[in-house]
Amino acid sequence: AQSVTQLDSHVSVSEGTPVLLRCNYSSSYSPSLFWYVQHPNKGLQLLLKYTSAATLVKGINGFEAEFKKSETSFHLTKPSAHMSDAAEYFCVVSLEYNFNKFYFGSGTKLNVKP
Amino acid sequence: EAQVTQNPRYLITVTGKKLTVTCSQNMNHEYMSWYRQDPGLGLRQIYYSMNVEVTDKGDVPEGYKVSRKEKRNFPLILESPSPNQTSLYFCASTPSPNSNQPQHFGDGTRLSIL
Numbered sequence: 001a002q003s004v005t006q007l008d009s010h011v012s013v014s015e016g017t018p019v020l021l022r023c024n025y026s027s028s029y030s031p032s033l034f035w036y037v038q039h040p041n042k043g044l045q046l047l048l049k050y051t052s053a054a055t056l057v058k059g060i061n062g063f064e065a066e067f068k069k070s071e072t073s074f075h076l077t078k079p080s081a082h083m084s085d086a087a088e089y090f091c092v093v094s095l096e097y098n099f100n101k102f103y104f105g106s107g108t109k110l111n112v113k114p
Numbered sequence: 115e116a117q118v119t120q121n122p123r124y125l126i127t128v129t130g131k132k133l134t135v136t137c138s139q140n141m142n143h144e145y146m147s148w149y150r151q152d153p154g155l156g157l158r159q160i161y162y163s164m165n166v167e168v169t170d171k172g173d174v175p176e177g178y179k180v181s182r183k184e185k186r187n188f189p190l191i192l193e194s195p196s197p198n199q200t201s202l203y204f205c206a207s208t209p210s211p212n213s214n215q216p217q218h219f220g221d222g223t224r225l226s227i228l
Contacts, residue, residue, distance in 0.1 A: 009154070034216055043118070043204060043219035044157075090156055100164060101172065102147070102217070104156035 004093045006105035014113045019063075019078040021108045023091030026072060033074045034092040035065055038107075044090065050074060061085070086112045116141045120205050120220035127195060128228050135190045135223050137205035145208045146188040147172070147217065148180065150201040157204065163188055195227045 007022040025031055032051045036044040048059025055067045065076045074091060091105040118139045127133055139146065147162040149172075159172030163182040177199055179191040188207075192199060202224050206217040 004156075006156075036219075041222075043221045044206075044217075045219070046216040049216050100145070100162055100170065102159060104149075104158070106154055106156040 004091050004103050004105040006089075006091050006108050008108050009106065010109045010111065012111040012113060013081045015083055016080050019076070019081045019085065019110065021076040021089050021091075021110065023074045023076065023105060024072055025074065025091075025093045027093065027095055029095045032094045033065075033067060034094075035059065035063070035074075035076050036090045036092060038088045038090065040087075047076070047089075081110075081112045083112050083114065086110055116218070118205055118207055118218050118220040120203075120223045122223060123221065124224050126226040126228065129196055130194050133192050133195060133225075135192075135203060135205075135225070137188045137190065137220060138186050139188075139205075139207040139218070140186065141207065141209070141218065142185065143207035143218070144185070144210050145215075146182070147206045148178070148188070148190045149204045149206065150174065150199075151204060151222075152201050160190070160203075192225075195225075197227045200225060200227045 003026050005024045034049045035047040037047050038044045047063050048057045050057050050067045058064045063078045067074050088107045088109045090107050093103045121136045144165045148160040149157040151157045158174045160178050161180040163169045169180050202222050204222050205220045208215040208217045
């Protein structure tokens with residue numbers, strides 16, 4: 001069985017402070033991992049992806065994520081939050097034995113305080 | 115402009131009245147997919163299509179039908195909608211059914227079934 005767990009449903013940070021959004025997956029197969037962002041009343045936009053190349057992945061808008069196989073984690077980070085980062089973030093897994101299916105975490109809503 | 119277009123964006127209807135949500139992409143993508151998004155559950159895959167005339171069930175296919183007669187279009191059909199299908203629906207596409215490829219999402223369709 002496989003699953004994606006986003007450990008926090010809500011995260012609140014102050015503008016200019018670091019962001020950490022946590023994601024763990026469970027699978028015995030090699031995954032491809034993605035982070036998407038969803039702004040209100042919008043579709044999902046890709047932030048970054050991991051596909052078995054470098055374990056530290058850099059994405060758009062200053063976000064990055066590190067794939068840690070031993071911890072089955074793919075946490076999303078950003079050194080300094082901006083107000084425009086306030087949105088909902090989804091961790092997504094696709095598995096090599098059935099890459100036609102995508103599994104979404106339940107989402108983390110990021111609030112950025114002035 | 116490369117995009118995934120869903121119509122309608124909003125629909126309120128009644129139980130049992132057949133409806134179709136259209137999805138069209140202009141990127142010549144092979145793979146298309148439908149998701150529903152419900153609070154606290156993230157996105158769940160309804161159906162996907164790997165190419166013309168090739169479709170398969172996702173995790174929550176009950177009550178839905180799809181068709182893929184042309185590469186660019188992937189309509190979602192609710193033959194007899196029920197209130198538990200009230201949700202936010204997203205269509206997505208990727209260049210090919212490969213886990214390295216991220217998905218491009220439409221802006222969503224909010225369905226309310228009374």
